[in-house]
Amino acid sequence: MWLTVLVVILIIVILLYLDTLKPKKFPPGPKWLPIVGSALEVNKIRENTKYLYKSFKELSKLYSKDGHLLGLKIGKDRIVMVNTVEANKEMLYNEDIDGRPKGIFYQTRTWGERKGVLLTDGELWKEQRKFLIKHLKEFGFGRKGMSEIAFSEAGHMVNDILEILDNKDNAILPMHNFFSTYILNTLWTMMAGIRYKPSDPRMVLLQAILFELFSAIDMVGCPFSHFPVLSIIAPKSSGYTDFVSIHKRIWQFLRDEIAVHKMRFDPNKEDKDFMDVYVRALREYGEVNTYSEGQLVATCLDMFMAGTETTNKSMSFAFSYLVREQEVQKKAQEEIDRVVGNRQPCLDDRPNMPYNEALVHECIRHFMGRTFGVPHRALRNTTLAGYNIPQDTMVVSNFPNILMDEVLFPEPYSFNPDRFIINGKLCLPDFFFPFGLSKHRCMGDVLAKCNIFVLTTTILQSFSLLPAPGEPLPSLEHVDGATASAAPFNALVVRRKTE
Numbered sequence: 001m002w003l004t005v006l007v008v009i010l011i012i013v014i015l016l017y018l019d020t021l022k023p024k025k026f027p028p029g030p031k032w033l034p035i036v037g038s039a040l041e042v043n044k045i046r047e048n049t050k051y052l053y054k055s056f057k058e059l060s061k062l063y064s065k066d067g068h069l070l071g072l073k074i075g076k077d078r079i080v081m082v083n084t085v086e087a088n089k090e091m092l093y094n095e096d097i098d099g100r101p102k103g104i105f106y107q108t109r110t111w112g113e114r115k116g117v118l119l120t121d122g123e124l125w126k127e128q129r130k131f132l133i134k135h136l137k138e139f140g141f142g143r144k145g146m147s148e149i150a151f152s153e154a155g156h157m158v159n160d161i162l163e164i165l166d167n168k169d170n171a172i173l174p175m176h177n178f179f180s181t182y183i184l185n186t187l188w189t190m191m192a193g194i195r196y197k198p199s200d201p202r203m204v205l206l207q208a209i210l211f212e213l214f215s216a217i218d219m220v221g222c223p224f225s226h227f228p229v230l231s232i233i234a235p236k237s238s239g240y241t242d243f244v245s246i247h248k249r250i251w252q253f254l255r256d257e258i259a260v261h262k263m264r265f266d267p268n269k270e271d272k273d274f275m276d277v278y279v280r281a282l283r284e285y286g287e288v289n290t291y292s293e294g295q296l297v298a299t300c301l302d303m304f305m306a307g308t309e310t311t312n313k314s315m316s317f318a319f320s321y322l323v324r325e326q327e328v329q330k331k332a333q334e335e336i337d338r339v340v341g342n343r344q345p346c347l348d349d350r351p352n353m354p355y356n357e358a359l360v361h362e363c364i365r366h367f368m369g370r371t372f373g374v375p376h377r378a379l380r381n382t383t384l385a386g387y388n389i390p391q392d393t394m395v396v397s398n399f400p401n402i403l404m405d406e407v408l409f410p411e412p413y414s415f416n417p418d419r420f421i422i423n424g425k426l427c428l429p430d431f432f433f434p435f436g437l438s439k440h441r442c443m444g445d446v447l448a449k450c451n452i453f454v455l456t457t458t459i460l461q462s463f464s465l466l467p468a469p470g471e472p473l474p475s476l477e478h479v480d481g482a483t484a485s486a487a488p489f490n491a492l493v494v495r496r497k498t499e
């Protein structure tokens, strides 16, 4: 009996010891303790720095001599943060690192299966990404139709503000989520043929829970993803219960929409949106290869999340700075007045408006300068920047390290569109790739840039945004999470006088 206990203890000790060993030539980083890995050290530093990206910067300074990579283990997950421009380019073009992570966190959002286009790889990702892009184009994606939809949404936005002003000259409006419904509408018109009013109660609820969800998790995971056992022994405090319940609400929202499309489907009528196309494919061929109704729900979920949160939060950063820095706002308005005059701005104006176009890139820089890339996964043992990356290691672009670098972007925390202008022309350096590179490059960059340009120029043409009287200026302390957001703030929206 005692011998058995001793052997069991010995095996546990050996397993715990093995858990602390790093693979040969693994990227440098903090020590690995049994079970928790480097989590304690990361958390300790995060208590001081408040933000995960700043903690990784501190840890990189401490451990990474050449600065390229930082190697960590959080719970069961081996994670490599890719810090530099050169290492990121090498990583994003390395096909061995073209996978997406597996596991409870990434799969719970799609009811335990690997579905969708954002967090999948292999045949399913390839086939479904191709199908999605091909058919979204039929409804305007990346084409003229897309800019017309953005133009129409911008018009609705101005009318909604005028309705709120109700003959007054100004009103105080909450800004951190202000643009989200208009942004969602541009995508949802193509995906589901629908536009919502920002006051629609379903939208208000969905936006609130999405904001909550993205603040509660990090792009590299959350407590129950690194320690899956927590989802069973401590589902509430590990965030698992909320994660599932938020997703259930979004699934329901999407399934309701798909049900409407299925009900009204008529094989003899022209498809009006992506859901129609997918329902037709399922009716004609059935659930073959990678096609299924679950895949349609997951694709909609991905587009909903990747397509609205990112653009909306980029704009929330832009406007928090525009309220603080009135001279930037005035410069943008001067260009709008000079080039566009009194008609509504549209995407065709962009080539003649380098300052406003640069403003779009500066707002994306501020967003991705606080947000990590979508994690990749090593599909097999490989190398990166001279280090070994074992199969199934999570590999993450550390965008903040590049986009907030003082050498690449002097005074990185100031909001300065002029940094992207040389001799009066927009000039983007080749170390600026906030949408990623290569095969997993963002699908929605064209739509995001179109929306930000059209919505920003349209609102600034008709209104100025000033600090709300009696309230502090918008805070520069942002909300951390899977995607960073400006802290909630109000602005005094003032009608501009037209001559």
Ligand code: HEM
Pocket (backbone or CB within 6 Å): 092, 117, 118, 119, 129, 187, 302, 303, 306, 307, 308, 310, 311, 314, 364, 368, 373, 374, 375, 376, 434, 435, 436, 437, 439, 440, 441, 442, 443, 444, 445, 447, 448
């Ligand atoms: C400011 C706005 C946006 C930024 C900064 C952004 C950034 C990114 C980044 C960094 C990636 C990961 C690339 C990689 O893993 O190598 C990505 C992937 C993705 N984005 Fe975006 N994105 C934005 C807007 C959008 C929009 C509007 C859509 C929807 C139309 C979208 C859909 C996607 C999808 C589906 C992927 C996964 C691509 C794949 O793995 O094949 N994104 N995005």
